[in-house]
Amino acid sequence: MRYHNITKDDMLNGEGLRTVLWVAGCSHNCPECHNPITWDIRGGIPFDEAAKKELFDELEKDYISGVTFSGGDPLHPQNREEIGRLAGEIRRRFPEKTIWLYTGYDWEQVCELPMMRDIDVVVDGEFIVRLKDNKLHWKGSSNQRVIDVQRSLLMGQAVLYEEQ
Numbered sequence: 001m002r003y004h005n006i007t008k009d010d011m012l013n014g015e016g017l018r019t020v021l022w023v024a025g026c027s028h029n030c031p032e033c034h035n036p037i038t039w040d041i042r043g044g045i046p047f048d049e050a051a052k053k054e055l056f057d058e059l060e061k062d063y064i065s066g067v068t069f070s071g072g073d074p075l076h077p078q079n080r081e082e083i084g085r086l087a088g089e090i091r092r093r094f095p096e097k098t099i100w101l102y103t104g105y106d107w108e109q110v111c112e113l114p115m116m117r118d119i120d121v122v123v124d125g126e127f128i129v130r131l132k133d134n135k136l137h138w139k140g141s142s143n144q145r146v147i148d149v150q151r152s153l154l155m156g157q158a159v160l161y162e163e164q
């Protein structure tokens with residue numbers, strides 16, 4: 001897997017102060033995407049052991065609420081395996097931290113991925129520019145949903161996340 005950036009103390013991509021991993025690779029091609037530089041799966045730099053350490057060092061900090069996987073699309077077919085492994089490792093090492101994931105897929109297309117057992121919140125769906133609304137919390141267009149993954153898996157349908 002390749003990535004573009006790890007941002008720290010981020011307040012915009014999920015609840016609390018978060019560490020955000022911006023992966024390379026997205027095939028959704030949403031018009032007016034905020035981050036087209038991340039579309040190329042061969043872009044960015046390899047997510048190597050040093051990058052993982054950088055991410056984990058941030059998660060060691062008490063005031064960091066958790067990690068957010070964004071991009072690009074962490075659920076691009078070529079990213080799924082490594083993101084799944086990483087989510088599992090973070091869940092085991094930092095059980096008190098939350099894991100958020102942004103994807104251009106709809107929840108119904110990805111809800112059966114085994115990695116979902118380790119994810120707390122998914123923000124789903126492509127960005128649709130005519131539905132863009134700057135007032136929306138944690139998402140760019142009104143078709144997207146902020147989904148409580150564990151409750152959704154339990155209920156067998158998408159359940160919206162309620163702010164803690």
Ligand code: SF4
Binds near residue numbers: 030036038072126127
């Ligand atoms: S899913 Fe996100 S990163 Fe991918 S094209 Fe759409 S807005 Fe851009």
